[in-house]
Amino acid sequence: MFRFSEVARLRYVCWLEIQGRIEAKMLSRRTTYAVYLVFKFDHSKRGFNERPVEMCVSVEGDESGSRCTAFLDPPGNEPQLSRERGDGWMEIVMGRFFNDNGDDGGFVCSLCETDDYTGKHGLVIEGIEFRPED
Template sequence: MDITFVLPPECISRIISLSTARDACRSSIACPIFKSAADSDYVWEKFLPSDYEQIISDSASDSSLITSLSKKDLYFHLCHNPIIINNGTMSFVLDKESGKKCFMVRAREFYIEWGNTPSYWIWSYLPESRFAEVAELKLVWWFEIKGRIETKILSLKTIYAAYLVFKFVDTRYGFERRPIEFGVHFEGSDTEERYRVVLDLPKDMPQLSQDRGDGWMEIKMGEFFNENGDDGTVICSVFDFDGYSPKHGIIIQGIEVRPKNGR
């Protein structure tokens, strides 16, 4: 029996809205009635975060996006076009698979040891950066960075992974032999899992860092589970100290948190 003769279009839309964005796109090719239901604003409003209007209104983007685009077009616009929010301190984008929220916190918001001492770190503009400033390391022996993000702005019931977003200058040194420590934990927690990685491996070795395709590299710092948004603050940290191993030549754009494998 053809389901389109049994159920009215609004019921089909309701069923599709309980699935995922990927399933909705697949449903739209089944037949004209399914396409009309799967492409409806009703369906795609369900896939957008409940606070998407507030997020867009808080950004430098044109707020007419809310009214000028269909909800489906708005969904994919937010997947492919990060918007700057919170007075330029963060960027926001949707995870294409799940519709869950992803954020990048700019480097200027971090605690960086010696970060305001020009002989150690300098702040400059790069056209390929989302933000007005990036942090470039000139020379340190004590390498420490801490970023913070509030769990209340993240999607609930979600496993998040945190990534350091960076690039190297051609003349870098200090990252090719000695490993640095990464850690991700909830502020005030007694437990913190840390692991050590060599950030700048030779090109003939398997790379831990990945090319993002936007002119930057990223490396995973750790994971956390945002259960209900009331857990507080997540701290993402990078650390190394060796008085005999100076470091030079890394540029930090920010730390990005996004759902692990789209979940």
């Protein structure tokens, strides 16, 4: 898991982009991984129910990875894709990948919402987890 030494707390932005990278050799070979964003919201939050974020997980250097969009704080008519964990944080699947050889390169994961007109604040990020799938 990528964890910040301190949590990252979003104050107020209109453009949000988060990226993480892990070396393939740090992961088990011939294993499928799911990548999770671990987050929660401050008592005051805005913008994450107005526009979905785009999440992507890919092999470094290959833009065609696992992509999806989701609301982190869905409005009433959207399904809740994130789930509460037992530790007070939420998690949402950013994507999946198969680590075939595990020798060279790495995997890149990103989250972005770049609508310059939608202000966002109140997001707190603990980290990004790479977990083998069952």
